[in-house]
Amino acid sequence: MSEPVSASGTVIRRQIKLPFTKAVEISLKSIRIRFWRSMITAAGILLGIAFFASVRMSAVFSHAQQTRVDEKRATLARGGKLSAEDVILINSAAANAKEEAAAGTRLQWLSIMALLVCTVGITNSMLMSVTERFKEIGTMKCLGALDSFIVKLFFIESCFLGFIASVLGFVVGWLVISLIRLAMDGVEVFGPYFWMQSLRLCGQSAAIGTVLTFLATIFPAYRAAKMPPVAALRAEV
Amino acid sequence: MANEYVVRTKDLVKEYTMGDQTLKALNGVSLDIYRGEYISIMGPSGSGKSTLFNAVGGLDKPSSGSVFINDVDMAQLDAQELAYLRCHTIGYIFQTFNLIPVMTALENVTLPTVFAGMSTDEGVERGIELLELVGLGGRLHHKPSELSGGQQQRVAIARSLANNPSIILADEPTGNLDLNTGKEIIDLLKSLNKDQGVTIISATHDLKMLDVSDRIVWIRDGQIAKVEERKDLDIRIGEMEGQEALH
Numbered sequence: 001m002s003e004p005v006s007a008s009g010t011v012i013r014r015q016i017k018l019p020f021t022k023a024v025e026i027s028l029k030s031i032r033i034r035f036w037r038s039m040i041t042a043a044g045i046l047l048g049i050a051f052f053a054s055v056r057m058s059a060v061f062s063h064a065q066q067t068r069v070d071e072k073r074a075t076l077a078r079g080g081k082l083s084a085e086d087v088i089l090i091n092s093a094a095a096n097a098k099e100e101a102a103a104g105t106r107l108q109w110l111s112i113m114a115l116l117v118c119t120v121g122i123t124n125s126m127l128m129s130v131t132e133r134f135k136e137i138g139t140m141k142c143l144g145a146l147d148s149f150i151v152k153l154f155f156i157e158s159c160f161l162g163f164i165a166s167v168l169g170f171v172v173g174w175l176v177i178s179l180i181r182l183a184m185d186g187v188e189v190f191g192p193y194f195w196m197q198s199l200r201l202c203g204q205s206a207a208i209g210t211v212l213t214f215l216a217t218i219f220p221a222y223r224a225a226k227m228p229p230v231a232a233l234r235a236e237v
Numbered sequence: 238m239a240n241e242y243v244v245r246t247k248d249l250v251k252e253y254t255m256g257d258q259t260l261k262a263l264n265g266v267s268l269d270i271y272r273g274e275y276i277s278i279m280g281p282s283g284s285g286k287s288t289l290f291n292a293v294g295g296l297d298k299p300s301s302g303s304v305f306i307n308d309v310d311m312a313q314l315d316a317q318e319l320a321y322l323r324c325h326t327i328g329y330i331f332q333t334f335n336l337i338p339v340m341t342a343l344e345n346v347t348l349p350t351v352f353a354g355m356s357t358d359e360g361v362e363r364g365i366e367l368l369e370l371v372g373l374g375g376r377l378h379h380k381p382s383e384l385s386g387g388q389q390q391r392v393a394i395a396r397s398l399a400n401n402p403s404i405i406l407a408d409e410p411t412g413n414l415d416l417n418t419g420k421e422i423i424d425l426l427k428s429l430n431k432d433q434g435v436t437i438i439s440a441t442h443d444l445k446m447l448d449v450s451d452r453i454v455w456i457r458d459g460q461i462a463k464v465e466e467r468k469d470l471d472i473r474i475g476e477m478e479g480q481e482a483l484h
């Protein structure tokens with residue numbers, strides 16, 4: 001291997017790129033140590049995703065309920081007998097259907113807005129975290145950290161938080177809506193369709209939450225990495 | 238290691254522009270520093286010591302002029318080469334210690350070895366060895382907030398040595414310490430200089446530094462006012478300390 005050599009013969013070496021695991025180790029430590037600040041960042045994502053999940057779950061339930069009503073109607077059309085409860089179900093479903101559909105669409109929009117707001121919140125929170133750590137980042141650069149390493153630190157930290165918070169957010173939203181529906185409609189709607197949709201939505205929530213946190217961190221991480229070490233050293237605590 | 242100079246600066250100029258005024262924090266500084274030397278940069282506040290420190294340490298780019306570290310022009314280095322230099326060749330000590338507050342003493346000292354790609358075990362071993370060297374073998378797992386100023390600066394010194402640098406740059410290492418603690422830190426730096434042959438470049442107002450320095454560079458308004466050998470200075474130290482008392 002030939003290395004670049006200065007005019008006088010000194011070998012010029014390049015800093016190695018650290019393995020990913022090192023960055024993971026340091027970011028996880030950083031989350032643990034700044035636990036409460038991390039929790040606040042996470043809470044923003046959690047609430048956004050909880051709202052999103054609850055709206056989507058409501059839609060799942062409405063669909064399940066509709067299927068159930070349709071089945072009863074079919075039974076009726078075939079001349080089958082319905083219990084008194086089923087009759088009430090069919091009647092109330094007919095009355096609610098339109099309203100529910102309209103409210104559903106409105107909520108879908110709201111949940112998307114909520115996610116956008118929560119993305120802005122994460123950006124803000126990560127920017128503050130960068131400002132808080134100006135000196136620390138500058139010091140790390142003096143000790144030989146590459147820009148790419150600083151970027152990795154912030155991305156790993158936020159994506160990890162984003163992922164965990166999204167899953168928890170899903171669980172919260174899912175649980176709230178499921179309990180409400182359980183009280184309203186009974187156990188019959190909790191069929192295979194419900195479980196399949198729950199699983200799908202869990203994956204979806206985690207993915208959306210993580211991607212949004214990732215997007216929200218691009219600017220703060222870039223700012224942290226590009227900061228010249230002197231600026232960081234001058235910064236008062 | 239044939240080359241005689243570790244650091245050479247040539248016509249260093251650093252300008253700061255504020256509005257329509259430009260201020261020359263450094264105004265043509267040319268300085269050659271020998272390998273293994275203990276050199277103090279003295280001068281009043283605002284004379285440009287920190288600016289010189291930042292330029293020599295590759296923390297800030299000069300407006301013109303060049304810095305050579307081991308005969309390599311710093312301006313020709315890319316980011317990755319500069320990072321290598323900061324990691325392996327130069328150790329930094331700051332007036333404000335700049336330890337990572339969320340890490341223990343040992344983790345702070347080990348951090349540069351992580352950046353150097355050393356294995357964890359090796360790094361920890363090195364960290365313990367260095368903390369023992371600076372007399373903090375019993376404080377490995379303390380956070381900076383649980384250490385006194387002098388102890389924090391010792392940790393910082395241990396950290397600066399982590400990757401066996403050939404140069405230690407210290408910007409007012411005793412600036413935030415009381416008289417006795419400052420003296421201890423100076424003695425520690427001097428012993429490192431003597432025993433390990435590390436070149437020490439220290440910016441300071443601290444006249445206690447004069448005693449241990451091989452050369453003293455006096456800076457005024459961004460220019461070198463004079464360079465003195467220590468042997469020419471002995472007679473005058475009493476007089477200087479008299480002056481310090483006036484401040």
Ligand SMILES: Nc1ncnc2c1ncn2[C@@H]1O[C@H](COP(=O)(O)OP(=O)(O)OP(=O)(O)O)[C@@H](O)[C@H]1O
Pocket residue numbers: 253254255260261262280281282283284285286287288289442
């Ligand atoms: N970022 C900056 N922007 C504008 N002017 C600056 C900046 N940094 C330093 N200066 C100016 O450059 C001059 C030299 O500053 P420097 O920090 O090098 O002084 P110093 O000798 O280290 O002083 P002290 O002993 O107080 O630390 C000062 O006049 C200062 O105001």
Ligand SMILES: [Mg+2]
Pocket residue numbers: 286287288408409
């Ligand atoms: Mg200064």
